[in-house]
Amino acid sequence: MAINNIKNLILSAAGKEFLVRGYSGARMQAIADKAGINKALLHYHFSSKEKLYNAVLRDQFASFIESLIELFLREEDLEPWLRRLIARLLREFSARPQFSRFIIWELNSQGKELPRIFAEVLAQSEEGTFLKRIESRLRQYGLQSYPPQQFLMNILSLCIYPGMARPLLEQVMGKEVFSDPNFVGQREEEIFRLIKYGIFLRPGGEK
Amino acid sequence: MAINNIKNLILSAAGKEFLVRGYSGARMQAIADKAGINKALLHYHFSSKEKLYNAVLRDQFASFIESLIELFLREEDLEPWLRRLIARLLREFSARPQFSRFIIWELNSQGKELPRIFAEVLAQSEEGTFLKRIESRLRQYGLQSYPPQQFLMNILSLCIYPGMARPLLEQVMGKEVFSDPNFVGQREEEIFRLIKYGIFLRPGGEK
DNA sequence: GAAAGAATTGACCATATAGTTAAAAATGAG
DNA sequence: CTCATTTTTAACTATATGGTCAATTCTTTC
Numbered sequence: 001m002a003i004n005n006i007k008n009l010i011l012s013a014a015g016k017e018f019l020v021r022g023y024s025g026a027r028m029q030a031i032a033d034k035a036g037i038n039k040a041l042l043h044y045h046f047s048s049k050e051k052l053y054n055a056v057l058r059d060q061f062a063s064f065i066e067s068l069i070e071l072f073l074r075e076e077d078l079e080p081w082l083r084r085l086i087a088r089l090l091r092e093f094s095a096r097p098q099f100s101r102f103i104i105w106e107l108n109s110q111g112k113e114l115p116r117i118f119a120e121v122l123a124q125s126e127e128g129t130f131l132k133r134i135e136s137r138l139r140q141y142g143l144q145s146y147p148p149q150q151f152l153m154n155i156l157s158l159c160i161y162p163g164m165a166r167p168l169l170e171q172v173m174g175k176e177v178f179s180d181p182n183f184v185g186q187r188e189e190e191i192f193r194l195i196k197y198g199i200f201l202r203p204g205g206e207k
Numbered sequence: 208m209a210i211n212n213i214k215n216l217i218l219s220a221a222g223k224e225f226l227v228r229g230y231s232g233a234r235m236q237a238i239a240d241k242a243g244i245n246k247a248l249l250h251y252h253f254s255s256k257e258k259l260y261n262a263v264l265r266d267q268f269a270s271f272i273e274s275l276i277e278l279f280l281r282e283e284d285l286e287p288w289l290r291r292l293i294a295r296l297l298r299e300f301s302a303r304p305q306f307s308r309f310i311i312w313e314l315n316s317q318g319k320e321l322p323r324i325f326a327e328v329l330a331q332s333e334e335g336t337f338l339k340r341i342e343s344r345l346r347q348y349g350l351q352s353y354p355p356q357q358f359l360m361n362i363l364s365l366c367i368y369p370g371m372a373r374p375l376l377e378q379v380m381g382k383e384v385f386s387d388p389n390f391v392g393q394r395e396e397e398i399f400r401l402i403k404y405g406i407f408l409r410p411g412g413e414k
Numbered sequence: 415g416a417a418a419g420a421a422t423t424g425a426c427c428a429t430a431t432a433g434t435t436a437a438a439a440a441t442g443a444g
Numbered sequence: 445c446t447c448a449t450t451t452t453t454a455a456c457t458a459t460a461t462g463g464t465c466a467a468t469t470c471t472t473t474c
Binding site: 022024103150153162167193195197202 | 230305325338359361369372379380393397401409
Binding site: 039043049 | 463
């Protein structure tokens with residue numbers, strides 16, 4: 001761990017800068033300052049801004065996506081699985097408030113590295129794993145005709161959007177909502193109920 | 208309308224550039240090119256990049272937010288109101304795919320103009336209008352103890368997130384999902400059912 | 415402890431980009 | 445038409461920023 005200490009230091013500093021400001025808004029000088037080093041040293045360890053950026057992407061995403069995949073694929077009964085899924089998504093994303101915003105921004109920005117990293121990591125599990133595994137789990141519980149795509153979109157939307165849109169929602173709903181220490185817990189319960197009654201116990205299971 | 212034709216031309220070109228690239232990624236030269244004019248003319252009509260940016264923000268947001276407010280406050284029975292709300296949100300946002308992504312990004316970027324514009328427009332309706340009106344509508348239907356904040360977060364999340372996260376979701380679920388011409392219609396039905404059975408008909412209306 | 419290599423630095427350079435200026439072209443009033 | 449005002453342009457400037465380089469310090473190996 002002490003080996004490559006400086007590279008990790010740089011990656012961490014660069015991560016903060018890139019996540020907050022995006023590629024074009026990030027400044028090499030600011031990264032050097034955050035890391036407490038000289039700008040030339042940045043180019044010594046990572047030869048260009050783009051290379052450094054790509055290294056940051058790998059550093060930030062690989063472990064993150066893998067943990068998400070593991071989470072989705074875990075074998076568990078439907079209710080505890082759903083609860084765990086919601087809790088983990090909410091907590092992971094509220095612990096890294098800039099993260100989802102950054103992914104959304106950069107994935108829309110014609111950069112080729114982020115899509116490649118995604119594809120790479122996803123390819124490590126079998127093709128179509130997410131949807132197929134969700135589908136089979138839904139089938140176990142008699143929801144064979146419910147489209148897993150909708151399930152995935154619902155879960156991700158409900159868990160990720162509010163944290164990402166926090167400044168907007170604070171303006172519309174007041175700052176108190178988010179500063180409530182029990183916010184995440186309440187949200188967790190709300191999403192769980194919404195999915196449970198809105199999908200699993202929805203009358204007429206057919207599409 | 209023919210008056211200030213050039214200013215509108217510039218605002219439109221600048222809108223495209225800023226929405227796609229963000230403030231720091233946008234280039235004055237690119238805006239000039241898109242508008243088919245000289246860069247100096249940009250500074251003749253809008254003295255600086257920041258001023259132009261602020262003008263674009265006003266141009267893009269004012270009318271948009273007003274229409275959303277009108278939509279939320281409309282007097283209508285619960286079911287048709289909900290259906291209209293969902294349909295309009297989905298359609299507005301999928302017609303402007305870069306829009307929500309841009310709002311989220313810029314509202315997190317310490318810029319002061321976008322929050323100000325929001326506050327300004329929101330202040331035109333009475334204080335707390337959104338939540339109070341949702342609350343009173345829910346009350347009419349016996350849902351007095353259901354928190355309107357959760358309702359608002361659910362609706363916005365479900366309608367806005369998938370369009371914004373499209374590149375990400377396409378990687379996870381395959382491109383077909385979004386290219387299906389009936390995608391928006393299916394999503395509309397799904398969200399409607401989720402809210403209807405997950406909130407309105409949820410057993411035990413208490414929080 | 416000396417030689418060799420790696421890490422680090424301050425002072426540079428090249429270029430991209432926001433912004434300026436002075437002159438030309440277009441427009442409009444009398 | 446003509447003069448004054450507005451609009452438009454090409455060429456230019458200043459600066460911020462990514463990147464380089466030669467010299468210096470630190471580390472490792474024998």
